[in-house]
Amino acid sequence: MVRADRPARVLMIQGTSSDAGKSLLVTALCRLLHRHGIRVAPFKPQNMALNSAVTVDGGEIGRAQAIQAAACGLAPHTDMNPILLKPNSETGAQVIVQGRHMANLSAREYLHFKPTALNHALESFRRLAASHQVVLVEGAGSPAEVNLRASDIANMGFAEAVDCPVVIVGDIDRGGVFAQFVGTREILSPVERKRVGGWIVNKFRGDPALLQPGIDWLEAKTGIPTLGILPFLPDLHLPAEDSFFPVSLPDKPKAGLQVIVPRLPRISNHTDLDPLRLHPGVQLTWVQAGEPIPPGDLIVLPGSKSVCADLAWLRQWGWEEAIQRHVRYGGKVLGICGGFQMLGEWLDDSLGVEGPPRRDPGLGLLAMTTTFMREKTLLNVRGRLIFGDVPVQGYEIHMGVSSGPALARPGFFLAEKPHGALSGDSRILGGYLHGLFDLPEACSALLGWAGMREAHGVDMAWQREASFERMADWAEAHLDLARLMAMIDMAWPS
Secondary structure (H helix, E strand, O other): OOHHHOOOEEEEEEEOOOOOOHHHHHHHHHHHHHHOOOOEEEEOOEEEOOOEEEOOOOOEEEHHHHHHHHHOOOOOOHHHOOEEEEEOOOOEEEEEEOOEEEEEEEHHHHHHHHHHHHHHHHHHHHHHHHOOOEEEEEOOOOOOOHHHHHHOOOOHHHHHHHOOOEEEEEEHHHOOHHHHHHHHHHHOOHHHHOOEEEEEEEEEOOOHHHHHHHHHHHHHHHOOOEEEEEEOOOOOOOOOOOOOOOOOOOOOOOOOEEEEEEOOOOEEOHHHHHHHHHOOOEEEEEEOOOOOOOOOOEEEEOEEOOHHHHHHHHHHOOHHHHHHHHHHOOOEEEEEOHHHHHOOOEEEEOOOOOOOOEEEEOOOOOOOEEEEEEEEEEEEEEEEEOOOOEEEEEEEEEEEEEEOHHHHOOOEEEOOEEEOEEOOOOOEEEEOOEOOOOOHHHHHHHHHHHOOOOOOOOOHHHHHHHHHHHHHHHHHHHEOHHHHHHOOOOOOOO
């Protein structure tokens, strides 16, 4: 255990399942504690996500922990998520250790690596705990996954290693929340049960008084108090943690610009499109396998964890012909990171970075070749967009280098250097910049290029801060904060 070495108070939030609300609750508590002047930091020992962020120390962590850091008023750091798994097949993942790509491992190989992974996680945890008053730890999935218990580093295994109390959140919107809680407790070992200091019901809709008989039964059955009933909190504008997101988006009858995006099997950092999803003048349509490709003004090819495989998927479902036809009739195409690489003439993976060595033809819309390299590029960047010379900022995460005549006509200038490519007819634009729609000026300029009249952007920074404050108010109004803080021997500030 590391308790004797740490000055910080530590609380771990676990869930009865994925999407129970762990990330949301940690983010809300991060902002609430920060608002009361408490030095708080988020921590997730192991995360599995294809949405990631570049940290202040030049590494890579899950986007959820980067957002939680922002809620704490901190720059994201690799110590906040020391183990990141980025799936690149059904049975394997790229393993990121303390911000750096270590290897591609199968599930079985990773199982053997877990003791080493735990050591890295504890090392990062110690550093965070040494410089903060409170560390809020987020679990992964569920602690009741009995097949993973022997080598667990994400839930109770980590709680045991650092000797911290645990709160478990359940999603009542799924149904059966009391069975979730009781079933989870029954699967835990006697020692693990003693760590659970409270239940939290999430996503409740209706009158809480009607739930009280169930709460009374739960507490009598388990001997564990319920620390809050959190109402369903709609319309939060925060980036999603991973690649699993609702495909169906609400129709916007007044939307003038139609944007079409393929839902690639290994799509990454789809949060690039959040400003368009929120824009009242944009109808964003995600197209799944087998669905007809509708007409649109702009086709966006998003980031991908497996570019060659996802390009083959595009071809399988008719996207190559649809994109060529779209361009012939005057439509615009934007490629972001992996999508940008697909726009070129060749994808050269002779080193076998994404799998067996291969050299595949690209879509041929830009005269360039991308060569995949073993070293990953990780950069936070600022610059200018070629349209209107407006500011852009974001980050680069990629393992390819693009070269060719197309890059002589850049689409961006990042750190005063040319970046990306814009076709001679101005219909094709691409680059490695994630977050290119986040600044309102850049969003407005890009939408104007795509065909929107009187375009304006969405202020994502304002949306994020407003969401943080709503979440903190939500937690403060519906949680028993005195009992929650007593679990870590702190008094809730009055």
